[in-house]
Amino acid sequence: MPDPRFKILTSASTSGPGDAGRTGSWRVERPVIDMDRCIPAKTGKHACHLCWLYCPDNVVSKDLEPTIDLEYCKGCGICAQECPAQAIEMIPDADFIKGADRE
Amino acid sequence: MSDAIIESGNVAAAMAVQLARAEVIAAYPITPQTPVTEKLSELITSGEMDAEYVAVESEHSAMAVCIGAASAGVRPFTATSSNGLLYMSEQLHWAAGARLPIVMCVVNRGIGAPWSVWNDHQDAISQRDAGWIQIFAKDHQEIVDSTLKAFRLAELTHIPVMVNYDGYYLSHTYMPFETPEPEQVDAFLPTFEYKHALNPERPESLNTVTLPDARRDVKSIQRGGYMDLRHNLHEEMRLAIKVWQEIDQEFQKVCGRGGAPIIDPYRCDDADFVVVAMGSLANQFRDVVDRLRDDGLKVGVLALQIYRPFPNSIIAEALQSAKHVMVYEKGLSYGYQGALYGDIKSALYPYPSRPCLHNFIVGLGGRGIPTESLFQTVKTACVQDEQMSPAQADEPRWIGLQL
C-alpha cells in the first residue's frame, strides 16, 4: 500500500454521460419519426429497430414507438438513411426554433 | 541471513528480484544486461521462481508489459542497458506519469553512435528527467539491497525506480555478497496492492486525455488538470528522498545493512578536498583517498547513492567544510559540462560556503580509468587549484584522452 503522505494523483476517469456536454447542440437537423410509417409503431410488434441498431450515439430507444434523446442526438441522420420504411425525416432544427418564436 | 555468495552483479540483481517476488518479468536482450534476464528465465523455467516470463520483441515492449502488469496491480520487473533504455524512453515517461511502481535495473553502458558495449553513465543521465527515481549501486551487495529497497520505495511512492549499476565493472565481475532470507524480505516488502488497478468490477479509464485546466468529475468533484498531476509527481518525488531514508532504516532492522541511503562519505569529515562520484567509481576512489591521505592531503570521497530526486540540501550541507569539490562522472550534458557537476553547483548556490568546484569526465565508452590516473588528477587538482581562476576550474576536464 502507498505511503499515506502521498496523494498519487493520476488520470483515472470514472464514467458518466455528457463528457462532451449536450451534444444535441451540434445538431443542424433533427430526426422526426412518422409513427404511421414506423414498422414497430405501425404493427404494434417488436420488429426492425434498425434506427436503434445503427445509432452511433445510443440516443434511439428500442420501444414500439421509438423515441430520440434530443439532448444528445448529434443529428447525423443515419437513422433516417437506414429506415427501411422511410419513416424518419431530418428536419432543420432552426424550423423548431422559428416555430417557437411564432407561438 | 545466507552465507556469502560469490556471483556476478547480474546474478545478484536476479536473486534480489526473485526474493522480491516480482510476478511478471519482461525483457529484451542487450549487453551487458542479458545475464539478469537469462538468470530470471532460468529460475522461472526451473520452478524456483513463480512468475510469468514474457520474451518481448523490444525494450519499448518490455516496459509496455511492465506498464500493463503494474496497471493491473501485479508487480513487474525488467532490466536493460544503453540504447535499450533509450528505446523505452517514451514508456519511461509514461510509467512515471501514470504513477506506476515499476522497478528496473539499468546496467549502465555507453550510448551509440558509434556502438559501444562498454560502461559509462550516459544512458541513465539521458533519462534524468523522465520522472523516475534513479539509484546508483557501488558494489554487488548494494545491487541486492538497493533492488529490494527499490521495490518498497516504488510501491510506497508510486514512482518508478531505476537501479543503476556499472556494466562489466559490476555486472560481470564476481564478488561476495549476502542475500536476506525470503521471510525477511516478505516482512519488509508486503504484497503489491493498487487502488486504481484495472478491474471490471470498478471500471476506470486510466491515463485519459487530460485537459490543461482542472475539471469536475461525474460527482462534481474538482479534479486537477495535467499541470496539477505533474506538480504532484514532482512534489512526491521530492518527498521520496525522505521515504528512501526511512526504507533504509527499515531494511537495516531486517538485514543489518545500510545506513548511507543518500550519500556515502568516506574519510570526508575533515577533508579539504572532496571527490564526488556515483557507482563503482566511488568505491575505486577509496584506494585513491587512502594513498592521498598517506601523502598528507586531506581528501575524502563522497558517493552519491540517489541521483533523482536530487538530494540537493543533503549534498550541499555535506560539502560545506570542503575547500575544493571534484566531481568525476561518466556522462555529461553535451555542450556544457557534467550533469552531476551542474547539479552540485546549483545545490551549493543558496549555501554560505561555496567551495571551488572541478569537473572531470572519465571512462566514456569503457575507456579505462586507472586508479593511478585518478590519484594523479586529484593530487594535481589539490596542488594546482589555488592558481586556477573559477572560470578555468569550471570547464570540464576530460581524463584519459588518447588523441
Next chain:
Amino acid sequence: MNPGGLDYNYEDWTTIMNMTAKTSVLNLTQEEFIYPGNRACSGCGLSILYRIGLKALGRDCIFVVPPSCLTVMQGLFPIAATQMPVLNCTFASTAAIATGVRAAMKRLGRDTQVVAWAGDGGTSDIGIQALSGALERVEDIIYICYDNEAYMNTGVQRSGTTPQGTLTTTTPLSGKAEASKNIPAIIAAHNPAYLATCSASYPLDFHDKLLKAKEIKGLKYLHIQTPCPPGWGCEERMTVEIGRTAVETGLFDLYEIEDGQMKLSGPSQKLLGKTSLRPVREYLEMQVRFKALSDEQINVMQAEIDQKWAGYRDTF
C-alpha cells in the same frame, strides 16, 4: 427505394440479419456500455462498432487503447464516456501493453478478456512490431483494428492502409501513390488463432464474430472497415450506406480465417451467387477522397475486384 438508394425492403433486411448473424436486432441486448454525449463526430462509424461490440464483449473485459479517435471518444479526464476499464497507452505499444495486462490476469487467476482496440495507423504502422510480437508469442487477447484508412484523429493523414489514389492531407492533389498494406494478410501469415474482417455497416456480423473470438484461446484479430464521414468526405448519414457499398461492390470482403482456412462470411458469401456485383465506381463516387482517381485507375480497380471474385468463385 429509400432516399439513400437502399434497395432492400424490410423483409429482405430481416432475412439478411438472420442469415448473416446468430444475433438479430430483436434479441440484441439493450444494455449499453457507453454513454451518449461523447466526443465522437456525428455519424462516426467507430461509434457504431464500439457500441455494438461492447454488447458482445460484456463487462468482464479490460480495454487497451493507443492514441486514436477512440481515446477521445472514451472520454477526457476525469470523465469516462465508456463504462469499461481502459488502459490508455503509448501509440506503438498496444499489443505489448495488452500482453502485460493478460500476464497480470493470469497471475490473478482471472479470465477477464483483454481487448486491444487500435486504429489503422496504430496497427499497421507504428504498432505492427508489438502486434507481431504478441502474435508470435500467441498471447491470449482480442486485437481489434478499426480501419478508417487514414490518421483521422490527427486530421486525415495517409496511413499504411490508405488506399491508392486517396486524397488525404499528406497526399493532396493527386492522391496516395502507393497501394495499401494488406494487414489481415500480414496477420494471417502469423497463423493467429482467429482472424476476421468486419464492417461497421454490419455490426451484428461484428458482434457475433466477437462472441466467437471470446471462446477461442490465443490471439484473435478482427479488422473492421470503418467509414469516417469527415475523413472520407461524405455526408454523416451515409456512414452505413458507404460501408455496405464497399462490401457489395466486392471491394472489402468479410471473411474469417480459422485453422488456416479462409471462409467468406454472410454478407460477402451472399455475393458468390451473383454473376456481377455493383460497380466499384458507385462506392468511389460517394466520397470526396476518391475525387482524384482517373477513369483508368477506376478501371484497374474494377479489374482487380473482378479477378479476385473470379478466384473466390473458383475456390468457394
